[in-house]
Amino acid sequence: MxxxxxxxxxxxxxxxxxxxxxxxxxxxGLAHDRTFMVVGEECVGRTQRRDPRLALVRPTVGDDGERLVLHAPGVEALDLRVDTVGDRRKVEVLGTVHQGIDQGDAAADWFSEVLRAPSRLVRVPPEHDRVxxxxxxxxxxxxxxxxxxxxxxxxxxxxxxxxxxxxxxxxxxxxxxxxxxxxxxxxxxxxxxxxxxxxxxxxxxxxxxxxxxxxxxxxxxxxxxxxxxxxxxxxxxxxxxxxxxxxxxxxxxxxxxxxxxxxxxxxxxxxxxxx
Structure with a gap:
């Protein structure tokens, strides 16, 4: 069976x-699956295809989805309060434009250090209606x-x-x-x-x-x-x-x-x- x-x-x-x-x-899908994404300077989503160091980041989300904790070797862990109401910005996933809520400068600086490239972290907005x-x-x-x-x-x-x-x-x-x-x-x-x-x-x-x-x-x-x-x-x-x-x-x-x-x-x- x-x-x-x-x-x-x-x-x-x-x-x-x-x-x-x-x-x-x-x-x-599973709760909290791919609700966040790292984007580069052109707001294009980063993936392991070009940024394999993403694999080093170990994120955890609280059951209520209100906090995101990020761990990676050699850097101090970052504990974020998740923003679900901030300004939206256009982000790109494999050539398709969606909306994302920027999670602030602390998250941007943290991922920029880990990935060794300018980066920002966005969250999918509650009204996300992708098909x-x-x-x-x-x-x-x-x-x-x-x-x-x-x-x-x-x-x-x-x-x-x-x-x-x-x-x-x-x-x-x-x-x-x-x-x-x-x-x-x-x-x-x-x-x-x-x-x-x-x-x-x-x-x-x-x-x-x-x-x-x-x-x-x-x-x-x-x-x-x-x-x-x-x-x-x-x-x-x-x-x-x-x-x-x-x-x-x-x-x-x-x-x-x-x-x-x-x-x-x-x-x-x-x-x-x-x-």
Whole structure:
């Protein structure tokens, strides 16, 4: 029987995740997931594609969302009161313009020091009404696209076997930065075909395959790029028809509720893989 074995939300886009035993599922994904984003001087969102040092930042958000605490090696931790009412500014996520609430000079100085480049921190405003793409539309905060990213341990296990065939070591799951990790599916990439899923009192709907980028080549513990893997190996067996490689699946939230590690994962509708 398949079940949830990991739940992770990422308070600041591109930064380290926070693993939890239980999480509220909102229409935009796990509570507090990618509600903050670091932007450069042109107000374009920073990601690990160009700023791998984001991985060194370990953010935590209070349950009420009113405080954000930031940790990174070599700098003093910063405890922020979250601003949800300040002036809005235009910010860009992968070419699309949204609104953000600037979180002040202390946060800007802190991230500028950690990333060694002028930066500011913004929060998604309460009126954020983004519509995400995919087979089932939904919403999300500053995630690249859909609300939830799901990967199974069987899928990672197949990658490990492919890497071993090339004499390469296994990679940790955090290279793929999933929100939900599922165990108990025998076949790798079962998440490609699981088009409707019930977990506890929540329901997820298939949106699209996750097309992977250079973030998967960043060591999440060190914030350094570590060569061409896993993209080189994935290109040998997971090429997507529209280009790139597919690994994991994106879902929209059909019914909100509470998710817990240990919850049973029930697939209520199956479909064909789009790969």
């Amino acid at each position: 398949a079940s949830v074995v990991e739940l992770t939300y990422y308070p600041v886009k591109g930064c380290a995740g926070a693993s939890v035993g239980e999480a509220l599922l909102t229409p935009a 995400t793409d995919g087979r089932i539309p939904g919403t999300s905060a500053y995630a690249d696209s859909c609300a939830l990213h799901v990967v199974s341990r069987a899928t990672l296990g197949l990658l490990h076997r492919k890497l071993a065939e090339r004499g390469l070591p296994p990679l940790p799951m955090n290279r793929f930065r999933p929100n939900i990790v599922v165990d108990g599916w025998d076949e790798p990439h079962t998440e490609d075909r699981a088009h409707r899923i019930r977990i506890g009192d929540t329901e997820l709907g298939y949106a699209k395959l996750a097309i992977r980028c250079a973030v998967t080549t960043v060591e999440q513990e060190t914030g350094a790029k570590a060569g061409p893997e896993p993209l080189r190996t994935l290109a040998g067996y997971r090429r997507a028809t529209e280009g790139g490689v597919a690994y994991g699946t994106k879902y929209a939230v059909l019914r909100t509720g509470t998710l817990s590690v240990g919850d049973t994962v029930n697939v209520t509708s199956w479909g064909e893989s789009e790969l």
